[in-house]
Amino acid sequence: MQSVRKVVVLGGGTSGWIAAALLKKVLGPVVDIDLIESDDIGTVGVGEATIPPIRLLNNVLGVNEAEFLRETKATIKLAIKFENWRVPGEGYYHTFGAPGKSLAFCHFHHLWRRAQQLGDTTSLWQYDLNYLCAEAGKFASINSKDPVLELPYAYHFDAGLYARFLRKFSEQMGVVRHEGKVSGVTQHGNGDIQHLVLEDGRVLAGDLFIDCSGFRGLLIQQKLNTGYEDWSHWLPCDRAVAVPSERFEHTLPYTRAIAHSSGWQWRIPLQHRNGNGLVYSSSHYTEQQAAELLLSNLDSKALAEPKFIQFKTGRRRKQWHRNVVSVGLSSGFLEPLESTSIHLIQSGVVRLLQLFPHQGVTEALVNEYNRQSQIEFEQVRDFIILHYHVNERTDSPFWRDVRQMQVPDTLKRKIQLFAENGSLFREQNDLFLESSWLQVMLGQGIVPKDYHPLANSYSEAQLKQMLQTMLAIKRDPLDKLPSHDEFLRRICAA
Incomplete structure (x- = not known):
């Protein structure tokens, strides 16, 4: 040696x-x-x-x-917004945060699920500070020792x-x-x-x-x-076409992932331009069709010719x-x-x-x-397959095929456990936390039949009060935070 x-x-x-x-x-x-x-x-x-x-x-x-x-x-990136994935016209967020505050042996979503069965109609995401900031277009680092007020973020x-x-x-x-x-x-x-x-x-x-x-x-x-x-038998998209476009007037603090009939489109906001692309299956779109689909779904003027990428x-x-x-x-x-x-x-x-x-x-x-x-x-592969496999779209052969395919046993087990009673177990060293699996499972339409019995340790009145208090705590920082664009102006001028 x-x-x-x-x-x-x-x-x-x-x-x-x-x-x-x-x-x-x-x-x-x-x-x-x-x-x-x-x-x-x-x-x-x-x-x-x-x-x-x-x-x-x-x-x-x-x-x-x-x-x-x-x-x-x-x-700043607080989340990814998935649009048209479960069904066309519907969207949900996968944020870097977590909803509410979990108990020692019971995740917060079990409390929320019980409240739902009692008639509450509040979205789980309303208890997620990352979601609230993404929707409001606001951001700043929050200096708090309270984990409920954590605002994890990444970058574009x-x-x-x-x-x-x-x-x-x-x-x-x-x-x-x-x-x-x-x-x-x-x-x-x-x-x-x-x-x-x-x-x-x-x-x-x-x-x-x-x-x-x-x-x-x-x-x-x-x-x-x-x-x-x-x-590729699990992830059939094998091409991408990308093009930059002019920046938006207001910079979104999240990525957009927009599903189409045979693939999906990304929209990524930068300070000087926007990144755009379409990931697609060459069995369903020609290069010309993919380019035309992407260019016709830009929010701003293209700055270059489309660039094609092949992958497996x-x-x-x-x-x-x-x-x-x-x-x-x-x-x-x-x-x-x-x-x-x-x-x-x-x-x-x-x-x-x-x-x-x-x-x-x-x-x-x-x-x-x-x-x-x-x-x-x-582990990353399974998480990506989840987005495709669990869908209710009927508008194209592509979505029907991925819904009917046999998925890895590791993913099948996770889906079955969550569907039964909302159980989520993070595998050792899994990149994605329980809150990530939770948001995508729910967003794609998997609603647990049951919840953890610890959620019953509160009376209906106590549960209602707890959830109302949590909503108020999560919303409290919003009025104090600058807009995403104002944050960028301040820090880049520092």
């Missing part, structure tokens, strides 16, 4: 620069890091919406939030600007960037990667290689042939093989429905740091990394 002193990152973009920045920040002088990037190779660049763990990444890197918001043209940002931001940050720490394209790869006798040869003849050696070469998987697949686990949902069978770790699109792809693309980059690098092969790559380290990666990808 050879100790790892030199790490070579193949590919820039969001994945390459997150990997380089985080490895260098945490490991410092323990490793030298080179990154190979070509300005001639474009990036997919659709990962403009994130989830709250992105803030942990920025905090570890020591990123100033105001500077980050300015340089990446970022906005320009992925290209974020990569540029991290590049500057990384180079200041000592990461060395090499402009160019790889023309050859040499291997040791045991199959490990030894050198990357650039088109101009430069040769870069490394002890560990991070493959951030996108869908091509230049090292992990083209050289090491690790294979791919195809999940699934994952590499070995996301770490020999001395190559795949990160980002080279490791697998799950459509951006729940904004997990950048998080999977982040968690892949964090996992590598936790299992970093200081004295050399070993089978135990590789196996554990791959085990954890598989579990994470499968």
Whole structure:
């Protein structure tokens, strides 16, 4: 075994620069890091919406939030609004918050469900501060020790600007960037990667290689042939078309995911423009039909020609093989429905740091990394399948097909438990909390038949008073918060 002193990152973009920045920040002088990037190779660049763990990444890197918001043209994200998913004309939110306040052995939604059976018509989301702020278009950090008033948030940002931001940050720490394209790869006798040869003849050696070469998987697949686990029988969308448009007058603090007859459309608000795209099935739409559908459903004027992307949902069978770790699109792809693309980059690098092969790559380290990666990808996969499978749409073969398909047993069990009595159990290390599963289950039309018996420990009068008090507590901060746009103006001017 050879100790790892030199790490070579193949590919820039969001994945390459997150990997380089985080490895260098945490490991410092323990490793030298080179990154190979070509300005001639474009990036997919659709990962403009994130989830709250992105803030942990920025905090570890020591990123100033105001500077980050300015340089990446970022906005705040409190939730995703799903429109037309259960049935056309209906919508619901998946927020980063949680409704009400749970008891020790009984989640809040059981109290709400009992109240419903007693005749209460208040929506569960009315007890969610993230929802209330999203609907009102308001935001500011709330300094309160009361968990009921927590306002978790993430960001929308320009992925290209974020990569540029991290590049500057990384180079200041000592990461060395090499402009160019790889023309050859040499291997040791045991199959490990030894050198990357650039088109101009430069040769870069490394002890560990991070493959951030996108869908091509230049090292992990083209050289090491690790294979791919195809999940398109569960997630049949295999294309996307994206186009930027002019920004709105008022910037929404949430992402919109709008279902169409054979796919869905995203709308992501940034400070300088809006990101738009359509994820669709090529078995149901031609490229021309997809482009026309997207362009006819923009809220503002298009700023460029539509850009098409092909993909296959699934994952590499070995996301770490020999001395190559795949990160980002080279490791697998799950459509951006729940904004997990950048998080999977982040968690892949964090996992590598936790299992970093200081004295050399070993089978135990590789196996554990791959085990954890598989579990994470499968858990995210199940959550995305849930949105498609549980629907009541009858307007197209696409929705009928996904409703009738056989889903993974892990997802089937979750649906059955929740439908019986509202039970939700978070799997170990599941990215999505119980409140996330709750909102999507309810939003897609699964209403529990029963509730936890602890909800009966209150009289009807006590339950009614408790819920009224909770509504008032959740609504109290709204009048004190600035609009989302006012918040952005203030912090970006700081």
